[in-house]
Amino acid sequence: MRKGITPLLWALFSAGGTVAALFYPIHLFLTGVAFPLGWVNPPRHETVLHWLRQPLFKIYFFVLISLPLFHWAHRFRYTLYDGLQIKHLTVLIVVLCYGSALLGTCLAAYTLWSIH
Amino acid sequence: MAETITLSVARYRPEIEPEPAFQDYRVPYRKDWVVLDALNYIKDNLDGSLSFRWSCRMGVCGSCGMMVNGTPKLTCAAFLSDYLPGPIRVEPLQYFPVVRDLVVDISDFLRKLHKVKPWIEREEEKPLAEGEYRQTPEQLDRYKQFSMCINCLLCYAACPIYGLEGSFVGPAAIALAQRYNLDSRDQGSRDRMETLSEQGGMWECTFVGECTKVCPKKVDPAGAIQQYKVATATQWFKSLLMPWGSK
CATH class of the missing domain: 3.10.20.30 (Beta-grasp domain)
Structure with missing residues (x-):
């Protein structure tokens, strides 16, 4: 396992961190501050739905949700290892962390692709 | 006074x-x-x-x-x-x-340092008559920063992972491996990557970054380790997509 998919897990972690750092501040600013305070007019529901029917938007949101989940999984795994010192539960932790990320990814894919 | x-x-x-x-x-x-x-x-x-x-x-x-x-x-x-x-x-x-x-007692570090082969590895030495291995200033610049390491071990004392995982090869050794990987005269990077992909290698690092903060020579071991991870992950994807490529 070590030599096996560690580079893949790290690459997902790394890419997820980049995506989160670059795009999340924009989304948080818009949906958390600018829309509620009325600085920017929020798009109408139908408009957003229209966007989400476009494949490019689907891919964008899929990447926006999935990769940071893997970032979280990897980071949380090592937080549990080193922070709580429970490395002996490694199988459980790995399944729980990456499993959750995988589940979230599948849910995101299913939800995005079922918008017609 | x-x-x-x-x-x-x-x-x-x-x-x-x-x-x-x-x-x-x-x-x-x-x-x-x-x-x-x-x-x-x-x-x-x-x-x-x-x-x-x-x-x-x-x-x-x-x-x-x-x-x-x-x-x-x-x-x-x-x-x-x-x-x-x-x-x-x-x-x-x-x-x-x-x-x-x-x-x-620094023998643990010395043992680990030796493992990453911190010297110029050649598959074949060219004959003496052909002269020295020459380098351009640009080629020197690629690794110069990592060559400033003085093995003072401050980075080990700062690294919580080294404290937790006795097997971790540690910041300076990885930075020095990278120093030779980036040297145009060296041909040992594949060997080092093998060693550092194993248990206790680069993947133990969780990018705490304290090693870089305490380094008195501005070597930036944390940066070296991240570079190394990118290179290894790239290699991993390459060998996945092109399994027939050079082994």
């Missing part, structure tokens, strides 16, 4: 104390003195039994690293004036076994 400052120094003499204990020394305070000067004052005037390593006094030899007020420092570069009014706590570098007083 007859001011003094107190140094609280960790003592461990296995034949006297079963456990390390602190001993306080009052030394003259001088603006231009560093912690190493104060230790030498103690050694020369107050207590000749105090043991510590030092050599060059100018941040080149890397032998006077100690914990100063809990932070890994070269004591030849830690001015007393930065720790006023004292007392200054001086301890051996953490995570290493203590031999005596402030002297630590």
